[in-house]
Amino acid sequence: MTKCHRAIWRTCWGLGALGLLLVIAPVALAGNFEVIVSKTVPVASVSKADLRAIFLGEKVKWDNSRYIKVVVPEDSELFKEFLQTVVGKTPMQFDKHWQNLVFTGKAAMPRSIADTAQLVDFVAGHPGTIGVVPAGKAGSSVKTISIK
Amino acid sequence: MKAGLSIVLLCVAGMMYPAVDASALEVEGVEIHGFVSQGFIQSTKENNFPVSNSGKGSFNFNDFAINFSKELTPGLRVGMQLLAMDRGSYGRDKVTIDWAYGDYRITDWLGVRGGKIKAPLGLYNESRDNDALRTFIFLPQNQYYEYDRDSFNAITGGSIYGSVPLGRGGRANYQVQVGTFPIEAGGASAKNYSAFISTPDITSTVTDISTETSVVHHLEWRPPVEGVRATFSGLHTSFRGTAVGQDVLGNSFDATWKFANLHRYLFGLEYTWGDLILASEYQLDDYTVSADYPNAPTQSFSSKQSGDGWYVSGTYRFTDWLEAGAYYHETYADRKDRSGARLVASGYVDNPWNAWQKDTALTLRFDPVPHVVFKIEGHLEEGTWLIAETSGAEKKNWFIFATKATVTF
Structure with a gap:
């Protein structure tokens, strides 16, 4: 094998590894958070596309016709990961998206709660609500749904 | 005086910042949000645009808004936004209703709205009033013309809208609106129309405007490719009015x-x-503009217009507090006459460069703390097609320098 061939081979391996990293990275990040809903929500899983639509205010109803309410954790690294992995936005882009809706009269800002326990309690007490918490922090008062 | 008032309001809103949160100002279930935005603009002395006195350097460059909204029942919302702005000869900080409507979202794919509703023309028209929601101070003017803000910014009527999943095709969001555009005779759009109907012999001032039933449609497609959205929008309308013309002798x-x-x-x-x-x-844009001067020693005219324009822009956020953006933008009075030669030959403009405009913009945006934004922006311009007010646009190559501070809550 000539030097040239080795260089090409190394480059291919490098690009392959980078591609693999890009593919598995979102899956790895998804393991750090859980999506929770109130127990009245009649789903066990939700597609990434639907989850994105919910957190952008586009999908507004569950299958049982109950309206969806979104609650978000305040200023958390975890939510940043969720936004980048699922919604495809940075926290600032997410804020701007909702401010766009607010300043055109289309929606209210999602409720923002800093404390995880309070966020879980809020979801548990409000039918139709969806939120994001660190993995393992959901407890039994809410339902954890998987991302298809 | 107005500039002083603006600065005081800006300071007051800035001091409010530690006490408010983006979702915190709520009274009896009514959410209240707003923004206060004050700028300074300087353009080449002879070319006053987009603020009518920018050639001298002007603080007549502000936007204030406050909105109130309430969810009456799940899916049913009502709200309104009051807006005041100043651009020198128009706006003048007069408070207007920016939008006010009732909104019932029946299901994901169908909702209805009635009232005065923001017109979804292009990627950014609905949110263009709020400076904090974008990188640039001035969006590209062909698509987001400052002299259209009191006309095609919002439609009075009804609309249907919704969001439809397309499976492997991504998602589509749509809006269809039917209504009219109430356009004030003393506003920015009227000044633009006055320039359109003036002739080499007669300078006209629009005195009344009425619009026919109009339609706006907007489709946003988000394909399964991460981060991509594509939009297609349309506006279909006709409007007419009266004007007073004056010749060089004062008749x-x-x-x-x-x-x-x-x-x-x-x-x-x-x-x-x-x-x-x-x-x-x-x-x-395609339309026919006509003017009839029954008792004047000038010819009535009717002219088919076929303008167009495009831009490319890029923005990048370096840190939580610093973002930079740039765009290049071209617009033409007649897309079949990009050199302007035919319009010069017909006497419609004096110089070829009066029939087009090319704009290179560079912006820095600073977010020192949440809810507070400072921007600084420069434009290098060539051509004068978009300068609506006919007086004094004499320079082919010119500049705009603008800076703006905005507080939102």
């Missing part, structure tokens, strides 16, 4: 005028990759 003449069959189409594409956002839009 006055009544006139009637019409913009018939105005069809505007906008195609937009935006790509977001992390902190980088690239966008491009193309717009084309």
